[in-house]
Every structure is written in structure tokens, then in C-alpha cells.
Amino acid sequence: MTAPALLLDDVSHTFGGRAALDHLTLTVLPGRVTALIGLNGAGKTTALRALTGRLRPTQGSARILGHEPDGMPADVARRFGHVVDTPLVYPELTVTENLRCAARLHGLARRAAGAAAAAVGRTGLDPWRHTRAGALSMGNRQRLGIAGATLHRPAALILDEPTSALDPQGVVLVRELVRGLADDGAAVLVSSHHLDEVARVADEIVVLHGGRDVGRLEPGGTDLEQRFFAMVLDADTRTADARTTGTRSLP
Numbered sequence: 433m434t435a436p437a438l439l440l441d442d443v444s445h446t447f448g449g450r451a452a453l454d455h456l457t458l459t460v461l462p463g464r465v466t467a468l469i470g471l472n473g474a475g476k477t478t479a480l481r482a483l484t485g486r487l488r489p490t491q492g493s494a495r496i497l498g499h500e501p502d503g504m505p506a507d508v509a510r511r512f513g514h515v516v517d518t519p520l521v522y523p524e525l526t527v528t529e530n531l532r533c534a535a536r537l538h539g540l541a542r543r544a545a546g547a548a549a550a551a552v553g554r555t556g557l558d559p560w561r562h563t564r565a566g567a568l569s570m571g572n573r574q575r576l577g578i579a580g581a582t583l584h585r586p587a588a589l590i591l592d593e594p595t596s597a598l599d600p601q602g603v604v605l606v607r608e609l610v611r612g613l614a615d616d617g618a619a620v621l622v623s624s625h626h627l628d629e630v631a632r633v634a635d636e637i638v639v640l641h642g643g644r645d646v647g648r649l650e651p652g653g654t655d656l657e658q659r660f661f662a663m664v665l666d667a668d669t670r671t672a673d674a675r676t677t678g679t680r681s682l683p
């Protein structure tokens with residue numbers, strides 16, 4: 433059996449006594465794009481932060497390429513890429529300089545210039561390659577973050593709402609980038625609100641609601657939005673019923 437490249441194992445997290453994640457188990461296999469979708473406040477970013485080690489969950493564990501996110505050996509860390517919260521971008525450096533730094537950080541010291549130039553091309557940043565990152569538009573800053581997180585062709589990739597600020601051309605470029613990495617064997621976990629986009633890129637869609645995995649949606653078909661809302665409504669109904677009967681509702 434193939435081992436998951438990304439794993440959240442029975443993860444719960446509370447902020448000030450309020451549950452943000454509730455016994456969430458999530459696996460992403462090599463070569464697969466898994467999308468995490470949910471309403472505002474469903475727990476998507478908290479899940480991705482727990483997986484990247486930016487947040488230590490109250491309960492449960494996370495693994496990236498078989499290692500704890502806090503204790504990844506350097507050679508494993510170089511096979512991982514992510515954009516969660518703010519992208520690692522230096523505002524005083526140009527786009528190209530930032531990407532050369534990212535290439536060096538990912539162990540591509542001798543190939544940094546070539547990797548940076550290729551990443552500029554892949555993400556449509558050519559007109560801005562000599563622009564300081566701090567002077568970029570929000571969408572181009574998002575492109576730069578994604579370019580830096582993917583230029584080393586990671587084996588495991590986590591992107592939190594990667595297309596939130598992108599124009600239609602950027603959405604297509606990111607879709608092709610993500611799909612291409614997965615087709616080359618990468619495990620990709622992406623959170624999104626854009627159901628149409630998710631349907632185009634994901635192999636599997638996990639619905640998060642109230643910090644819980646409430647079910648999977650097939651990416652195919654035209655009624656994804658309808659199926660999403662039906663799943664969320666059903667989860668709410670079961671939670672309300674469980675409260676009435678004093679039991680814990682199951683996903």
C-alpha cells in the first residue's frame with residue numbers, strides 16, 4: 433500500500449475552548465490533488481497550519497513525507513513546498529532575486545538562476561521580474577509565493593487558497609502547475625472556496641464543516657455546489673439531532 437505523503441491523524445484543536453478542528457484525519461497520496469473545501473471558519477487554514485507545523489494541535493499528529501513537520505531533516509524539507517498564511521517573500525528584493533533565494537533554500541544553489549527564470553515563466557511573472565516584491569499587486573504577490581513554493585518541483589505541496597487573488601489567466605496557470613506536479617507524482621493539498629476550480633483540478637474533495645470531515649464529493653458533474661450545500665446541511669441536521677438526543681454525531 434502506498435504511504436500517504438501528507439497526513440493529519442485524528443487532529444483536534446481548540447482556540448480558547450472553542451473547537452476549530454474536531455478529530456480530523458486526512459491523507460494525501462503521491463500523485464493526487466486533494467482539495468479541502470468549507471465555509472468561512474470551517475477550519476481549513478487551521479488544518480493546513482497544523483500540517484505545516486505552524487500550529488501545534490491540541491491533539492493528534494501530522495506527518496509530511498513521513499516526518500513530523502517540526503523535525504523534518506533538511507533533505508526532506510527540500511522536497512516540500514507550501515504557501516500557508518503569508519508567502520515567504522522579501523519585499524525589498526525583486527521577483528527574480530526572491531526566486532533565486534527560494535531556489536537556494538530548496539537546495540538548488542548551482543541551478544538557482546535557471547530555476548528562478550523557469551518559475552517566472554511558469555507563473556506569468558515575466559513583465560515584473562525586475563520589480564520589487566513589495567511593489568507587486570496582490571495577485572502577483574500570490575503568484576510569486578506559489579512560484580517560490582514550487583520551483584523545486586516538491587514531492588509534497590500545500591497551498592492555502594492559492595487562487596484567491598488571481599485573475600483568470602493566473603487561475604489557469606496555477607491549475608496547470610498543480611496538475612503537472614501531481615502528474616509527476618507530487619501529493620498536493622489545496623484549500624479553496626472556488627468549487628468550479630476545485631472540480632477542475634482535484635482528484636478528491638474533502639468537505640470540512642465545523643472543524644470536522646463531513647464527507648467527500650466527486651469532482652465530476654455539474655451540481656457540485658448543490659451537493660456541497662446538501663452535505664453541509666445534512667451535517668448541521670445530524671449535529672442538532674445529536675444535541676437533542678445527547679449523543680455525538682458521526683460524519
Ligand SMILES: Nc1ncnc2c1ncn2[C@@H]1O[C@H](COP(=O)(O)OP(=O)(O)OP(=O)(O)O)[C@@H](O)[C@H]1O
Pocket residue numbers: 447451452470471472473474475476477478479
Ligand atoms: N488564531 C486564532 N485565534 C482564535 N481563533 C482562531 C484563530 N485562528 C482561527 N480561529 C478560529 O478557528 C476557526 C477555524 O478558522 P480557520 O481560519 O481555520 O477557517 P477557514 O476554513 O480557513 O476559514 P476561511 O474560509 O474564512 O479562511 C474559526 O472559528 C476561527 O475564528
